[in-house]
Amino acid sequence: MPTATSTTATATSANTSTSATSGIIHRLSSTDQDVKLKALRQLKNQIIGNRTKKLSFLKLGAVPSVAAILAEAVLAADGDRINSFNKNVIVQSAAVLGSFACGFDAGVQAVLDAGAFPDLLRLLSNLDEKVVDAGARSVKMIYQSKLAPKYDFLQEKNMEFLLSLLNSESETVSGLGASIITHSCKTSVEQKILFDAGVLKKLSSLLEGSLSQKDSSLESLATIFKDNPEVVLKFVGSESGKALSSIIELVKDKFARTRLLASLCLIVLRNTSPCYLQDIAIKTKLVNTLLELLGDPGQVGDEASFALSSLIAQKEDMQKLAFENNAIDKLYCHLQKDSLNPRRFEGILLALADMCSKLECCRSRFLSSQVLNSVVDAVAHDSADVRSAACICFKSVARSIQNLSAGSFLTEAVVIPLVRVLDDPSTSVQVAALGVISNIVVDFTARRSIFIRCGGVKQLVQLSKSMDAAIRLNALWALRNLMFQAESKCKEGLFMELTASLLASLICDPEPFVQEQALALVRNLVDGCISSVEYVFAEDGILLDAVGRQLQSALKAEIGIQGMYVLSNVATGEEFHKEAVLNQLIPHAETGAQAYIIKFLQSNDSRLRTAAVWTVVNLTNSLSPGAVDRLEILRGAGIVSQINNMQNDPCLDVKLRVKTALGQFKTLDTCLSHSS
Amino acid sequence: MSLFWIVIRQLAEIEAMATSKKVITREEWEKKLNDVMIRKEDMNKLVMNFLVTEGYVDAAEKLRMESGTEPDIDLATITDRMAVKKAVQCGNVEDAIEKVNDLNPEILDTNPQLFFHLQQQRLIELIRNGKVEEALEFAQEELAPRGEENQSFLEELEKTVALLAFEDVSNCPVGDLLDISQRLKTASEVNAAILTSQNHEKDPKLPSLLKMLIWAQSQLDEKAVYPRINDLSTATLEDPTV
Known part of the structure; x- marks a missing residue:
């Protein structure tokens, strides 16, 4: 394009467009009815399909003017003065308002704010078919936005009105009825009341109707089924499942959108009541239909991957079936296409994430192609949703123990973009990135140094001080995994970065989930060689005190478990360490309170019982000189008799530790009687 | 047995x-x-389907009177659809857009690709008529924002604007945009969109039946x-x- 000319063109275009725009606005308020009608039509033709124009007319206040014209015309029509001119004004202004509301939330808001919604609704009871059609179309546009007012199904007259819409001969009107349901039906009470009113029967009959009727009916049906097994049961049972077979049939429809909506409806039904649609042929059909729809160039293709996700998420059998139908390869093939729009990109990544969430065969297929490179690139994408999805996908793949063991993920090419994205402005991206890091730093090949070299630890420590609890939680989780079976040099570096006081304050975080992770981190810190036990005694033992305080007030079993393992690990140390643990366990005599460890030993959670007994085992190891005295203190606190009562614990793990403890008690008692 | x-x-x-x-x-x-x-009624329906889809409204009307076959679509809408198609074929794109919007405002509001192609055709007509200033202004104001929304639109827009760079368009690599076939392509896209909005098949059934006949014969x-x-x-x- 010649640059010089285009610059001048910009200047002129700006001028002409502004004057043309304000001219239309001006003429909308003309007293000459013909001028007004012409301006309405002009406005309509300017904004349809054109988001930029919608926005500029919106800013100039076009919506309230048009709403006022509609209100006036409706009033005149009510006064029995409807003539073809008035009718034309109504149709044109309804079309203008509908277009402002079409796929444009700011427009929907403006139409609602201008008070036009009740006037548009009134058009539906008009006798003229064209007026009804224009009104229904505009109201439908509004109902396709989440900003639309919620329709109250619980009011009887509203339900009657809804049924009259669904029963209408006009496709636009019955489609509107379905849109209202899709938009407003949220609770199980509403689902039930719609079912009782016979709406499902009506919607099922629309499945035999025209293209648009089929589509809107499928959407509404899915809304009414969602998470309501009672309604699903009645639907499947009615007329020996005839309606269900029509939906299954529509999965093979020739229109892509209908195929997608029918699949989504069946997926909702299946996820609501897993006992239905277990037939292998239907499952395979769904998987293949969605994989094939990925190729659709439009919105259907964008949504197909999300539908696939909801079909396979958390379901190993479905993931396996999708794998057998080459889902990984097909998703990868679509991922490689140029200029993917962000929504489609996100969807494919999330579908891959679900594919790789459970099965190792999927992960190896994924890793054997070059998908990982594309995913790592996507971590730096412009769209936050894509970045987040890329991290979620990566996290899923990084569950592969096989590849973790091989250290496949700890390379600079992978680590550098991940550490960079820890600074992301979007919290959800940060959390997702922390999720990946948590997985990949569980490393068995001493390649953690790459992560540390890339500045990862500093970032994680910084994030553990975040205001956002989710970020603190995930940062600690990553640090915890980084600490897992780390060599002492690595631990030392981590501890220097973290400091005892920061860890102590995180153990006392207001969020229980954060407390749990902080305790688990300390547990890994003091695991292993004796020298690491010393960490909890730094800065006058503030860490150990914090652990003790948290155990005293622990409400969640998980906190008790992690805290007890910290004590248990410390109790493997020297005499001095064991004494310190004992001091934490046994409250000072003057308080008279029961030791919290008794509560843990009596807990319903077998994991907590195990951790508690284990601590006692470590304290009473008969090889250490102070063990005899410690046993006496434990006996005095009622702990020995409690453990005695646990010889037949239902949990084998607990039973085994109890046996060890009792054996040690016996040895110590024998020592005592010999020496006395 | x-x-x-x-x-x-x-x-x-x-x-x-x-x-x-x-x-x-x-x-x-x-x-x-x-x-x-083969029932006579079915044959009539097949012919009616062809006439209606292709827009032969007078013939469809005659067939209805002679055979009593009811068309599966309101015949009045065919006249409107044909008027739109004809307007594009004659290069009156703005007129066509207004007619589509009168018919059903949803069509262009929910079909960005079709809307872009119509606007692009408008630009082509401006260029064809030598209105360079106007064409540039239109491209900037109406088409550039669509290009920002969609990468493939941007590429098509660039190709179209490239027409302005050539003295002799008959000999330029994007010259076929000025060809009458481009108008026909756009016209048939609008025609198909209107038919779909009326829940009608965008292609008549008869040609596919003939294709099936040829396939069956070659199998046989x-x-x-x-x-x-x-x-x-x-x-x-x-x-x-x-």
């Missing part, structure tokens, strides 16, 4: 056919054809010699040549 034996016998027959082609005489063939019952050619239809316009049965 058990089902098993029936299957075996049929397989054997097909096997035999495969080795030496079966010959079907004209007599046999016509007898078979006469056995197939491998197995048998029979009176073939070679000329579809007359549908005369040619005698089998052995």
